[in-house]
Amino acid sequence: MGRGRYPARLNVAPPPPDLAARYLHDWPGRALYLHPERFPPLSSPGLFGNTHPLELDIGCATGDLVLALAAAHPETNYVGVDIVAKPLWRAVARAAHAGLSNVRFIHADARLIYRTVPDQALRAAYVHFPAPLLRNRQRNQLLISADLLVQMERCLAPGGLLSVMTDHAEVYAELLNLLPVAPGLRLVEPHTWSAGLTAVVTSHYYRRWEARGRQIWRAELVRCEGSDCAPPGER
Numbered sequence: 001m002g003r004g005r006y007p008a009r010l011n012v013a014p015p016p017p018d019l020a021a022r023y024l025h026d027w028p029g030r031a032l033y034l035h036p037e038r039f040p041p042l043s044s045p046g047l048f049g050n051t052h053p054l055e056l057d058i059g060c061a062t063g064d065l066v067l068a069l070a071a072a073h074p075e076t077n078y079v080g081v082d083i084v085a086k087p088l089w090r091a092v093a094r095a096a097h098a099g100l101s102n103v104r105f106i107h108a109d110a111r112l113i114y115r116t117v118p119d120q121a122l123r124a125a126y127v128h129f130p131a132p133l134l135r136n137r138q139r140n141q142l143l144i145s146a147d148l149l150v151q152m153e154r155c156l157a158p159g160g161l162l163s164v165m166t167d168h169a170e171v172y173a174e175l176l177n178l179l180p181v182a183p184g185l186r187l188v189e190p191h192t193w194s195a196g197l198t199a200v201v202t203s204h205y206y207r208r209w210e211a212r213g214r215q216i217w218r219a220e221l222v223r224c225e226g227s228d229c230a231p232p233g234e235r
């Protein structure tokens with residue numbers, strides 16, 4: 001089994017109905033594709049009934065990142081999306097155990113949920129350790145895509161952050177290659193990477209690849225406007 005599918009092997013039961021109702025949404029792909037308007041907006045008012053800032057983890061697996069961030073920042077809302085259900089069941093159990101009220105999980109194909117996100121609804125989005133390209137014919141299944149960048153340019157509020165991490169040089173190269181499709185996203189200099197995020201990033205994959213001595217490629221993109229989008233020397 002490919003490593004990208006490891007979460008499906010988890011030995012975990014579905015959450016009881018009360019916890020599922022509180023923390024977990026199941027958004028089937030066909031319905032999302034045909035009728036996105038039938039789903040609640042992926043926004044703080046839509047999912048939490050408040051107007052707190054919202055951050056989205058795309059391919060969240062067992063929720064390491066959003067759970068850590070949600071515990072550290074109770075005034076911010078966090079949503080984790082994954083296409084595989086079992087890791088989300090574990091994430092729900094962990095959210096309930098921690099008594100978190102500012103986190104939700106969505107079982108869905110992330111590539112179909114972007115259209116349910118209102119313009120500028122996100123303060124940050126994370127794509128950490130997405131599965132790499134295995135075969136060329138799987139290119140349209142990649143999370144790092146032109147559509148991701150175009151959608152994040154629309155969904156991030158001004159000054160909002162898109163964080164990408166990968167242990168695959170080719171995934172990182174693909175990200176850089178695609179950047180021209182979203183001129184409203186600007187790469188930030190490594191010395192200004194979010195210190196808070198660096199401290200909290202302790203996901204399963206980060207620890208796993210770091211322990212094996214693999215290089216971790218990282219990019220932060222900021223949602224910029226006007227002259228702020230120019231490279232540092234030209235602003």
Ligand SMILES: C[S@@+](CC[C@H](N)C(=O)[O-])C[C@H]1O[C@@H](n2cnc3c(N)ncnc32)[C@H](O)[C@@H]1O
Binds near residue numbers: 064110111128203
């Ligand atoms: C290698 S894991 C990384 C998990 C987590 N981001 C981390 O840093 O530990 C990749 C995750 O992306 C999920 N994934 C892959 N394609 C997806 C898609 N189209 N929509 C949502 N999740 C997806 C997989 O199920 C898996 O849980």
